Amino acid sequence: MTKTRSLRWSLPTLLLAATVDATDMPLNMTKGVTEISQQVYDLHMTIFWICCVIGAVVFGIMFWSIVRHRKARGVQPAQFHESTKVEILWTAIPVLILIVMAIPATKTLIAMEDTTEADVTVLVTGSQWKWHYKYLDNDVEFYSLLATPKEQIINRFAKGDNYLLEVDRPLVIPTGKKVRFLMTSDDVIHSWWVPAFAVKKDANPGFINEAWARVDEPGVYRGQCAELCGKDHGFMPIVVIAKSPADYEQWVNGEAERIAKAKAEEQELLAMNMSMEELMSVGERTYTAYCAACHQPNGEGLPGIFPALKGSALALENIPGHIDIVLNGKTGTAMQAYAKQLSLKEIAAVITYERNAWGNNTGELVQAADVHAVMQGKGE
Amino acid sequence: MSAVVTDHEHEHHDHKPAGIKRWLYTTNHKDIGTMYLVFALIMFFIGGAMAMVIRAELFQPGMQFVEPNFFNQMTTVHGLIMVFGAVMPAFTGLANWMIPMMIGAPDMALPRMNNWSFWILPFAFLILLMSLFMPGGGPSFGWTFYAPLSTTYSGDSTALFVFSVHIMGISSIMGAINVIVTIFNLRAPGMTWMKMPLFVWTWLITAFLLIMVMPVLAGVVTMVLTDKYFGTSFFDAAGGGDPVLFQHIFWFFGHPEVYIMILPAFGIVSSIVPTFARKPLFGYASMVYATSSIALLSFLVWAHHMFTTGMPVAGALFFMYCTMLIAVPTGVKVFNWVATMWRGAMTFEVPMMFALAFIVLFTIGGFSGLMLAITPADFQYHDTYFVVAHFHYVLVTGAVFSIIAAAYYWLPKWTGHMYDEKLGQWHFWCSLISVNMLFFPMHFVGLAGMPRRIPDYALQFADFNAFISIGGFLFGASQLIFVWVLVKCARGGKKATAQVWEGAEGLEWEVPSPAPYHTFETPPVIK
Amino acid sequence: MLLRRHNLGNNMSKTYEKYYVPAQSPWPIVGAVALFLIAFGAGNYVNEVTRQQPGFGGYMLAAGFVVLIFMLFGWFKNVIDESMSGLYSAQMDRSFRQGMSWFIVSEVMFFMAFFGALFYGRVIALDWLSGGSNNAMTFEILWPSFEAMWPLVKTPGGIETQAMPATGLPLINTAILVISSVTLHFAHTGLEQNKRGQLKIMLLVTLLLGATFLGLQVYEYIHAYRDLGLTLASGFYGNTFFLLTGFHGMHVTLGAIILLFVFFRVLKGHFTPEKHFAFQAAAWYWHFVDVVWLCLYVFVYVI
């Protein structure tokens, strides 16, 4: 490790780079924190050593003859060119080796697939490019987004310790309990992977896959989306916090309360009017977090994939249409429905922002009540 | 010797048409072989340049040179170009040059179609490369173009991608038909099945695989096209389809496809090792049977790419066992090569060096393949750099090394000159060292948890990625030596004898070097 | 290796037929340009149509087909001339036959992709969407009101359509194609026994049957779109129905065009009882297309 690190410093190419605080990388698969992950690790090491031994034998013989049976030593080549006995032998031995590998593999696989009798069930939904978690036993659900600031990614600020592996709201699970994950997706295929649990399962749109984990150690575990899911596939981390059952219980209650409170606030908001400054500042924040990935920070989109909002007819003229597409998305395109993801306030703010930023100077304000009206079908 | 065309006996004796028309209108297997090889080399450089973009961006964490969307286009097109534009055409070029010479045929069986198979390829890749310049960019959904990322969520270039894949498919199918028919029908008298050189055997089986799976690829891209543009829902649950259906059809093609890229390599190594060990190939018959079993098994293992898609346990077990079984016939091959060297009298010219490197490094790639086959472990490896390490070992130090070995081995036969041995050795050692710097650390990066197809990564992976990138640049630069050797050899050099290598045996070594424009105008007799 | 050294000079050409290697030909490169125009044109055209933008794609596509047809005429003219002037040996005839056979194998595999999709959709996707295998939650959470049935007349997303019956038109069409295979066979025996009258009549009948089949197929499509609401966009049933029958229909069309040219050549007096590769190839193709229809009839309409 140290050798390669010093090597990096010696590179002229470093001129380009921002300061990098490299943490040490493990050289092997993690043992993880579940019984299953431990089994997977053992399996991995078993096959690995078997391959090493076979390799050592085969390459050993090969290098031996490279050294000994070279023309430069004046040897006469032998002329043999078959031997049924040997050939049968070296067909049979690998078969036996494979059987030895297959037995523990089969056992582990069957254990992994048994999702019955779970204590907690979480519905995990991937969408471009965030995860949504919904606890099926409580009223708790939320989105989980990358928390690394853009400035770190474009090398303007120094990168933090958990660069690209941090989220705004992590998933929380209890220790010592069997947690069942139900995976699905709203758009393309994603894959939910936490190495420490040895869980990697594809989230297929329209279908639900199952996986499970029983974590014994409280702690923070990080993972990433593991299926190419479009532009920001690399920016879709997973963070799971395992808490003792009591702490977990407390957290669930707190969450439920928070969500209920937000709903109540929402109602109050309908009667209030926000100022342009407030709308614009909330709007900008929301836009950067939720919309800029596709429509770009400058509102110009990526021609051919994501339309520009700057100068868009919808964003300049048709208010109800604008609200509608943000609320409900457009099926069959990457444009998602945000009614579920954002509060009324945020939606109102982001729409106001889109109608007044980057030269879209309509001067119009959109209030939470307007959004609510469209939601109730009274927009026209 | 009598001539190829009736009544034109002497006119056609080694008479090459001149000018550009020679290449555009040609029906000569050697010309077409040359064009395939040159095309493949150009594509290797274009695909390689894209890999350099990938490595440059991954040199450091953070986004430096390209946008994520462009990065995805680079990985996608890099994969497509290397697979369909570099490796496959290179093998087809070798088949064109060598198969007729090895079996004593006057040319390929269907010479005009042969020309057509070649010439549609540059157009297919022209379309693919042009799509990069469309608004929204080229294909960015990986060379495996999983739906619905490639359907509902893809850019406008998807249609161009689909049609260019159709054309590549047509080209491969026609090329494969030509190879099969040539081998079935044009063998010289006495060239019985079990006397055919292994390169011919492996290509025969490869051609069979091509005919079986390329149409399936055509089918699946067609479904992508209709899903995106014509409202069908093959890969959409709301309409009763399934995104995973895409993966089944794709990998039914995709897995045999990877063997399409390695079986001819086995043939090449099986030609080179006996030559430089001065000893007959060990276990000829078992080589033939092993190749056939690999081909047949390859139809039963496709879902090992899909262990995480949520297939039922019984399915996963079936595919795991079948995949593991492939190690057996492949092992037979490796053991046979080693046994061929055993008690030979070896020399180590450049082709042999690449062949030896092939044996070791391909086997390492095979071992990691075997690890990937173990389903529970694959859950940890899947879609990480461990997989990237695996397939670059089998593809770069496997397929590409074998192609380079073949080029050195047969260059004197093609050009009539010996290549520069010293430069060749430089090329070998530079490539060997840099390629391992490039791909070996990827195993560790993958095990430590770095997903593939990401333009930016967590800080812990920084050191290794920097090292890998340096290896990549060095490996790329090393290939410039190769071009130098090729150009030098084409222009001149020590005259090559007919046999070229002391230990070489086979029909191709009995005709003069360079091989005459029309090799066998009457069938030679093999006793 | 296993080959022994031998003398290349030893002239065995007397005992072996010569293998004709055409010297040069402009047609392949013309064909390559045609494919380029078709692919690039079509690639642009589909976008222009879906985005309703004007563009050059359509023209390019059309130009591609024109060039392709030009190429086919030129290429086949060469081949026919060579064949008629006796340049082709029996060995070459074998090459052509084997080439054609492998081409048909590749076509079979093309259809296999779609039959495979049909099989998967019916046996696996339907089962999983309705809670089968390890997908109980798929049904419970995502598609609680979905009922598995085939034909899939109501998709999980709620698109409704009607199924195409197996009797009536499709059955008649099946009969037509089977009979056309038989008549083509009689045309072939006519050729082999040098009964030119039988050859011509049977070939003509085959062609007419083919054309009738296509006409009825078009009628059926119109019926599906107008009356049954069965369209390309009506879910997996419609998808497999149209793509399978559609690609089959395209093959029938192609086969009929080839047969038409064979028919003209028969009228011109080409083909002998011994040598008639073009006829043979067209016939194989036709029989293959017929077999595809039989599978299709069973799997798409009946079961």
Ligand code: HEA
């Ligand atoms: C030339 C190409 C090539 C070749 C030859 C192989 C060979 C093999 N591959 Fe590989 N593979 C790819 C190209 C190739 N692969 C590519 C491109 C991908 C990624 C595609 C993508 O997702 O983009 C891939 C991915 C891939 C996966 C999916 C990984 C994932 O995405 O999670 C798997 C899983 O099983 C796999 C397995 C194997 C196996 C078992 C072999 C076997 O054939 C190897 C057999 C050889 C040996 C085992 C070594 C020699 C044997 C001995 C010395 C005998 C004794 C040995 C033992 C008994 C152990 N490969």
Ligand code: HEA
């Ligand atoms: C035969 C196939 C083949 C070959 C030969 C290669 C060759 C190389 N590949 Fe390949 N690669 C694939 C097939 C292949 N690859 C596939 C199928 C994928 C998966 C795609 C996907 O995910 O969809 C992939 C993905 C892939 C990735 C992962 C991308 C990702 O997941 O984000 C990376 C990353 O390093 C990579 C790197 C390289 C490098 C450095 C080479 C080098 O060996 C290239 C060396 C060649 C050159 C560099 C060109 C020659 C030299 C010059 C142009 C001179 C100038 C250069 C310098 C002076 C530096 N490849």
Ligand code: CUA
């Ligand atoms: Cu989500 Cu990758």
Ligand SMILES: [Cu+2]
């Ligand atoms: Cu595979």
